[in-house]
Amino acid sequence: MAEPILEVSGLVKHYPLTRGILFRKQIGSVRAVDGVDFTLGRGETLGIVGESGCGKSTVARMLVHLEQPTAGTIRYKGEDITGLSGRALKSVRRRIQMVFQDPYTSLNPRMTVGDIIREPYDIHPEAAPKGDRARKVRELLDVVGLNPEHINRYPHQFSGGQRQRIGIARALALRPEVVVADEPVSALDVSVQAQVINLMAALRDEFDLSCLFIAHDLSIVRHISDRVAVMYLGRIVETGGDAEIYDRPTHPYTQALLSAVPVPDPEAREHRERIILAGDVPSPTDIPSGCRFRTRCWKARERCASEVPELAVPAGFRFAGGPADHASACHFAEEKQMVSAQDMTDDHPAGLV
């Protein structure tokens, strides 16, 4: 693997739940992120998938210092940046930028596009000399596929896809090394999503970015990621290369998640084996003991209630060298071949090629 640019270990974020106004006492906590480890290699794109409430956005926000972790460390190029403040924090923030989910609320409606993209330079004046900034902003607009003449327009004059491009331009202004993208296309229309994904992939290559790409759309994550981590209730349950996760998942949750995704091919309806999970995700205030997935898992046994499964390559697949040889936090990990839409349409190539 490439040299790591971000190393996250034991990352935890608990939000306290309190009762009482005068005498506040803590009665519990929301364990949004509950022990997450991963590394992001230079030039690599790591996709994080999971359902709402699994903590993927909280992880993103901690990486850019919008949230303080309760415990754990975040290392950037080997240096611990978790507790940084002041000038040191500012210089790290230049290197790690974020693209937000909702292009409608993440841009200030009273600032022009030019001001929005220029603002990073006002905060980090050393990034560009004053006289040079207007030119840089125009360049950035051009890079993300917007007309540089629209520099004086306001966000409401743009469509959702164009606004997301503005958000991307702002994130790129300081030439960061790491971009954290939290659901960057989920608010966009289908025909526009592909445009923005293409743009992000092109910019990643052009600017040599390392990316953390968070989304709930599994096919988009697979398209753009080198490695994928699957989160459930505040933890990573399985991680590996994109083909390992998508074609040979060993964790039951990943298998269920992949099988539940609607496949855009009606021919797949009959062939497909679907795992329909019972019930809902448990509340993060009351996480089940042992394996946190056991309450919805069809394989759960006594051991799952008492023993927390570690995120490691399951013994049976270790050194096997196959695609199942990747980390999975399950006591009873089993290889399962997923039949994807792509496998099927090979037999029905007409019209989809």
Place this chain on the structure above:
Amino acid sequence: MLLEVRDLHVEFRTRDGVAKAVNGVSYGVDAGETLAVLGESGSGKSVTAQAVMGILDVPPGRITHGEILFQGRDLLPLKEEERRRIRGAGMAMIFQDALSALNPVLCVGDQLGEMFVVHRGMSRKDARAKAVELMDRVRIPAAAQRVRDYPHQFSGGMRQRIMIAMALALEPALIIADEPTTALDVTVQAQVMDLLAELQRELGMGLVLITHDLGVVADVADRIAVMYAGRIVESAPVHDLYKAPAHPYTRGLLDSIPRLDHKGRELRAIKGLPPSLMHIPPGCAFHPRCPTAQDVCRTDVPPPYEVDEDRRSACHFWRECLHG
């Protein structure tokens, strides 16, 4: 045919001008059939459904032309009183966002029971029993206890089940589901879609499923109508359409889905943006974004050409698209 929409036109008068939301939509649904209406935001798919249900905001909305035949009867000339009787008993709607569609200050039992009190004249007590029965039917655990709970006490998936229960209460002949699972997570979405399909089979209802998700359509629909800028650009049996689209917009949508064999390459995105409904391009509304547009596309509105007996495409060059 259970429901037939014929040449429906809907516009909205706003301060900035007239937005033409629906411009000549025709579709039909049979009993027991699932028709998926696919489109992006602003394509007119929801407005058409609101016109069918009779819940369009009038004004600013206005139906300027068309017919909506339900069980052979045109609904548009009917009085609000009569429409209201059909709503709920004849046809019902499931909304995307259950939290805002349900009344937050009434417990779900009262909201479900209200259907029976208002339409069937039942007593409160009988209606409550019916509500529990319905909640059981949509598989809400411990229905008898939860019937007194309020909407916010349920999870997203459970709330959507309550919406489904409410729509099914009077066993209508037609259900219109407007993005019923868009707000849900995939594992819950699968549960809810399964439940909906099962109940539909059981009761033999017609289902109009409004969605933007090509995956959901492929999973459950019999037929599909693709909408763009207030028109249906292609309608076809679902297998035919996925195998070989006959409209460049449909083709573009299918092509823009990330596929395994395209990993690391550019997605084939549709260029440009959907048009503003205030300024729909002349000719074919899709022509500014179409990779194969010719001169005729800029001037002549394409009629729904017959591709096959049960298949239409509103593209002058549907043959080229189909075989291309």
